[in-house]
Amino acid sequence: MRALPMVYLITIPELLMVTNVKEILKKNQLSITESRRKILQLFYNANDALSHADIEKLTGDDFDRVTIYRTLQTFVEKGIVHTIPTADNSVRYALCKDNCTEGHHHDNHVHFLCDECGKTYCLDHVTIPDIQLPKGFHQKQTDLVISGVCKNCD
Amino acid sequence: MRALPMVYLITIPELLMVTNVKEILKKNQLSITESRRKILQLFYNANDALSHADIEKLTGDDFDRVTIYRTLQTFVEKGIVHTIPTADNSVRYALCKDNCTEGHHHDNHVHFLCDECGKTYCLDHVTIPDIQLPKGFHQKQTDLVISGVCKNCD
């Protein structure tokens, strides 16, 4: 009989992670509530963007739908997460990695949507090129979303 | 008393325009119905993109909401109009000017959304630059939407 493969179970001390999230909330002058802690933690655990529906599923019935809407809105306002518009009309949210501040986002990176697995990626190192607009048009925000097949579904 | 300003009223013969729209429907192997004719005509009259809500207002209660949804869906499938994703999660539709065919769109131009007047422009002459994606990612569709202040609201 062959030996079973060795499995290393690494447990990350929750206290550390929670503290981390707490610090971020404090830094942004937000009161520490269960919903904000848990939802922000979800973003740190996920490696892709989350929709409102995703969060609703992941949190079960811990929180009311309205609370999730308001929490996401707050995070966007504070520059903690940014929104990603999609062609199918369902906004996703992802952590801001650039130093975004209250009311001012700097996430000028490209977003990728996989048609296969549905994942939304922040391509943090792919920046949006400058676009020359016709006379009279003044640019404030630019969203570049590419869809196709991701590296996992390749 | 000053003379009133001269007003030139130009009436465009409806028959001509309708025929034009009819031809486009025929070319796309779609049966000529009142809703398709009227909605397609709306797009030819408008110089900016239209949302489902816009069309609902413009057509009054001529058609059911569901018919408008289905008509737009058909137009998109046939390559007559293309969708424009927006940050506020409301899809707009605009005529395809490139030679798009059934199931294959080629509208790789930039879209502009005015924060002031809410208009959506197809910047047909501003093309989306090529984006170099990380290994393993395969590009199918690209949407570049810029928001700000348009030339009219400047």
Place this chain on the structure above:
DNA sequence: AAAAATTTTGCAACAAAGTTGCATTTTGGT
């Protein structure tokens, strides 16, 4: 540590947006 002030949450009610099934009407072809 307790009380007061402020903020956040959950609930209910509502509005807007979109989908589906099916009977009726309209369209295109003979």
Place this chain on the structure above:
DNA sequence: ACCAAAATGCAACTTTGTTGCAAAATTTTT
């Protein structure tokens, strides 16, 4: 004019998002 196929209208339903307000939780003050 007739028939088959396609499109429409209607009803019912789901999903998504918003608002007001009382209750609960958090922060600040004492």
